[in-house]
Each structure stands twice: as structure tokens, then as C-alpha cells.
Amino acid sequence: MTHLTRRAFGTLLGASAATLAAPGLLRAQSAGRLVIIGGGFGGASAARFARIHYPDVGVTLVEPQSSFVTCPYGNLILGGKRRLGDITHSYDGLRARGAEVIHDRATDIDPEAHRVTLAGGAVLEYDKLIVSPGIGLRWDAIEGYDDAAAEVFPHAWIGGDGSQISTLRAQLEAMPEGGVVALSIPENPFRCPPGPYERISMIAHYLKQANPTAKILAFDSKEGFAKQGLFQDAWAELYGDMIEWVPASGDGRIERVDPANKLFISEFGEEHRVDVGNVIPPQYAASIVRDTGLANESGWVPVDPHSFAAAAARDIHVIGDATIAPPMPKSGYVANSTAKTAVAAALAEVTGRPAWDAPVYFNTCYSHAGEEYGISVVAVFRPTEDGFEAVPDSGGLSPRGPLAEQARNRRLEARHADAWYDSIVKDMFS
Numbered sequence: 047m048t049h050l051t052r053r054a055f056g057t058l059l060g061a062s063a064a065t066l067a068a069p070g071l072l073r074a075q076s077a078g079r080l081v082i083i084g085g086g087f088g089g090a091s092a093a094r095f096a097r098i099h100y101p102d103v104g105v106t107l108v109e110p111q112s113s114f115v116t117c118p119y120g121n122l123i124l125g126g127k128r129r130l131g132d133i134t135h136s137y138d139g140l141r142a143r144g145a146e147v148i149h150d151r152a153t154d155i156d157p158e159a160h161r162v163t164l165a166g167g168a169v170l171e172y173d174k175l176i177v178s179p180g181i182g183l184r185w186d187a188i189e190g191y192d193d194a195a196a197e198v199f200p201h202a203w204i205g206g207d208g209s210q211i212s213t214l215r216a217q218l219e220a221m222p223e224g225g226v227v228a229l230s231i232p233e234n235p236f237r238c239p240p241g242p243y244e245r246i247s248m249i250a251h252y253l254k255q256a257n258p259t260a261k262i263l264a265f266d267s268k269e270g271f272a273k274q275g276l277f278q279d280a281w282a283e284l285y286g287d288m289i290e291w292v293p294a295s296g297d298g299r300i301e302r303v304d305p306a307n308k309l310f311i312s313e314f315g316e317e318h319r320v321d322v323g324n325v326i327p328p329q330y331a332a333s334i335v336r337d338t339g340l341a342n343e344s345g346w347v348p349v350d351p352h353s354f355a356a357a358a359a360r361d362i363h364v365i366g367d368a369t370i371a372p373p374m375p376k377s378g379y380v381a382n383s384t385a386k387t388a389v390a391a392a393l394a395e396v397t398g399r400p401a402w403d404a405p406v407y408f409n410t411c412y413s414h415a416g417e418e419y420g421i422s423v424v425a426v427f428r429p430t431e432d433g434f435e436a437v438p439d440s441g442g443l444s445p446r447g448p449l450a451e452q453a454r455n456r457r458l459e460a461r462h463a464d465a466w467y468d469s470i471v472k473d474m475f476s
């Protein structure tokens with residue numbers, strides 16, 4: 047079938063003649079067309095898996111960025127343990143597998159006509175659509191926090207072009223001796239539950255060497271957090287009193303920011319002057335699924351737990367952070383793992399091959415808390431009638447205990463984390 051309208055084909059020809067002419071693509075078009083929106087953890091994993099296991103299906107991946115900066119390992123840039131180039135990945139591997147990669151933004155989905163419109167004017171036709179666009183930031187949730195404020199108080203919570211994480215690192219380097227770094231951390235659900243606390247650890251790791259009298263104030267909208275005991279053990283052992291974590295009940299909810307005067311203002315009106323501010327705002331699914339009616343009033347997308355089919359439209363599967371899938375966390379590993387089930391379910395009808403009748407989904411979230419200091423949480427999940435559940439006894443947390451006892455485990459887990467990162471990005475981009 048033709049997957050581009052005549053007008054769109056003309057538009058695209060100049061931009062991506064090379065990809066359209068790829069030999070894999072011509073072969074690929076016979077059994078139907080899978081279009082994927084979003085080339086991150088869910089989308090890139092889906093594209094690679096589809097090209098390997100369903101070679102007769104044509105795959106088109108739509109992603110605005112010409113390379114992908116991962117959020118995982120972004121915190122290690124703040125800790126001085128990685129550089130931007132280490133976490134930036136090219137789409138050439140997916141192209142070499144015969145996927146057509148179009149660098150543009152999807153602006154509309156027409157589920158009736160099975161069409162996706164791109165910002166550049168092209169219109170793509172699909173048999174099946176997978177959407178993995180990640181999160182949007184709720185700019186209205188913290189007064190004074192908008193696009194311009196994010197230049198002063200970066201969120202660094204979306205990989206984008208890497209500029210947010212680079213700005214935050216540069217601000218830490220430029221901070222006066224004994225300065226204050228403050229973080230504003232949202233309520234659940236949000237992308238990567240342990241992410242803010244790994245970030246605190248990596249900032250402390252850097253400051254311990256470069257600015258040891260500096261302080262970190264972590265203002266939290268919650269009463270507790272992922273891997274809390276493990277993180278707090280690490281903070282006490284490695285960073286002394288550098289870090290102060292302030293829960294919601296201790297006036298930790300930041301409701302307003304004033305970037306011009308470098309202020310965080312709490313729920314009860316307390317003004318905190320900060321030298322460096324990292325605002326991680328509340329989130330919802332990215333705009334493409336909210337604007338096209340795939341998300342419900344929560345701002346996230348309800349899906350069938352066996353197939354990730356969107357509740358609101360046929361032939362569309364939504365994966366990754368945009369979905370409602372508790373108790374699974376919004377993690378890159380879950381996006382990668384669920385992408386494979388979504389591809390098998392989406393392409394069952396197209397190819398006549400069976401979908402998976404008893405899928406399981408995997409998650410391991412490693413966090414770096416210091417030099418050679420890794421901790422993790424592991425779980426396996428499965429679908430139920432109307433949601434997901436953790437398989438009993440399928441995982442757990444790293445053991446707690448004094449560093450003198452646990453040093454070997456922490457060192458090993460830091461290495462396992464590195465191996466996890468290397469293997470998951472291969473499973474997305476190679």
C-alpha cells in the first residue's frame with residue numbers, strides 16, 4: 047500500500063530521498079505499514095523490534111530530534127561522570143535496518159482515516175500506529191515557571207537537544223563557594239520515580255569535590271520516595287550534612303518561583319533564595335496524545351494491559367511514559383519492554399502472526415549515588431483484567447546496611463547499571 051499521500055511524497059522526497067530509496071524499505075512495504083511517533087525509549091525500541099521480527103512490514107519512525115539524548119545517565123553529567131556525547135545516540139542504526147526515519151513532529155492523528163499529519167505538511171498513512179511521545183510539562187502548575195523561567199531554573203527532565211542538562215551542569219560549575227542548590231520535586235505520577243534522588247546524589251558527588259561547603263535543599267511535594275532508605279543511607283555516608291530533604295509536611299511543596307530574584311516560594315509562603323534551581327514540574331502525557339483525544343481527563347492515556355491498544359481508538363497503541371500503567375513506573379526499561387508486546391499485538395492482524403497471550407513486562411531501575419555506588423529496584427509485572435500487577439517475589443531492592451558491609455554490592459551494582467545502559471541503547475538504536 048502507499049503510505050504517503052501524493053502531496054506529502056513530493057514534500058518528503060527532497061528531505062529524505064536517501065531513506066525512501068533504502069532497499070530494505072522497498073522490500074518492507076509488502077505486508078503493511080507501521081508508523082511510530084516518537085523515537086525515544088518506547089518508539090526506537092518498537093522500530094528496531096519490528097524491523098527484526100516483522101521484516102515484511104514497513105516501518106516509519108517520526109521524531110523531531112536528529113539524535114536522541116537519553117534522560118537515563120543524564121544525572122551522571124551533573125556528577126562529572128559522563129559527557130553529553132556519551133548519552134547522545136544516532137538513528138543511523140535504525141535506518142540501516144530499513145526503518146524510514148523522518149525528522150519532523152506529528153501534529154495530528156486521524157484515527158478514522160488512519161493518517162498522521164506532520165508539522166512540515168506531510169501526511170503519513172498507516173495500518174497500525176504506535177505512539178510513544180513521552181511526557182509534557184505542566185507549565186501552569188508552578189506559578190512563574192514557564193519556558194523563559196526554565197532557562198534560569200532548568201528542569202532537565204526531557205532529553206531534547208541536551209541543552210537543559212548542559213545548562214544545569216554549567217550553573218553548578220559557576221556557583222559561588224558555599225552556594226545553595228535547590229530542587230523542586232513533583233507529586234506522583236511522574237517520569238522516573240528515583241530520578242530526582244539520583245540527581246541529588248550526583249550533584250552532591252560533584253559538589254563534594256568542587257564546592258564542599260555548598261548545600262542542597264530538596265523540596266518535595268511528597269512524604270516519601272523511591273528507594274528512600276537506600277538513598278538516605280548513601281547521603282549520610284557519602285555527603286554528611288550537605289543534603290537536606292524537605293517533605294511536603296515540612297513545607298516542601300514549591301508553589302511559585304521568581305527567576306529574576308532567584309527565589310523558590312513554598313506552599314506556606316516561605317521564600318528561599320537559591321544560587322542554582324532545578325524545577326522538576328508536574329507532568330502529563332505529551333501534547334500529541336492529549337490534543338488528539340487519546341488521553342483521558344487525568345492527562346495520561348488509558349490502554350489495554352495486554353496489548354497497549356489505546357482505549358479511545360482502534361489500530362493505535364500507546365506505550366511509555368504517556369500511559370496509565372501503575373504499579374509499573376514510568377521508566378525507560380518499561381517503555382522498552384512494553385514496546386515489544388505492543389508491536390506483536392499491533393502487527394498480529396497485519397501479518398496473521400499471533401499476538402502474545404501472556405505477556406510479562408520487566409523493570410530494573412539502577413541509580414548512581416556516588417563513585418562506584420549503585421543501588422537498584424527490580425520487578426516483573428503482568429497484565430490483569432483491568433490493569434497491571436507486580437508478580438509476587440519477582441524482585442526487590444538492593445540490601446541496606448553500612449557501606450563497610452555493602453561496598454562490594456554497591457560497586458557491582460554500579461557496573462551492572464553501566465552494562466544495563468549499554469545494552470538498552472543497543473536494543474533501541476543498533
Ligand SMILES: Cc1cc2nc3c(=O)[nH]c(=O)nc-3n(C[C@H](O)[C@H](O)[C@H](O)COP(=O)(O)OP(=O)(O)OC[C@H]3O[C@@H](n4cnc5c(N)ncnc54)[C@H](O)[C@@H]3O)c2cc1C
Pocket residue numbers: 083084085086087088089108109110111114116117118119120121150151152153178179180181202203204205237238241242245332333334365366367368376377378379380381410411412413
Ligand atoms: C533524570 C532521569 C533519569 C532517568 N533514568 C532512568 C533510568 O536509569 N532507567 C530507566 O529505565 N528510566 C530512566 N528514566 C526515565 C526514562 O527517561 C523514561 O521513562 C523514558 O524516556 C520513557 O520513554 P518514552 O518513549 O515514553 O519517552 P521518551 O524516551 O522521552 O521519547 C519520546 C520521544 O517522542 C518525541 N516526540 C514527542 N512528541 C512528538 C511528536 N508530536 N511527534 C514526534 N515525536 C514526538 C520526543 O522528541 C522524544 O524523542 C530517567 C528519566 C530522567 C528524567
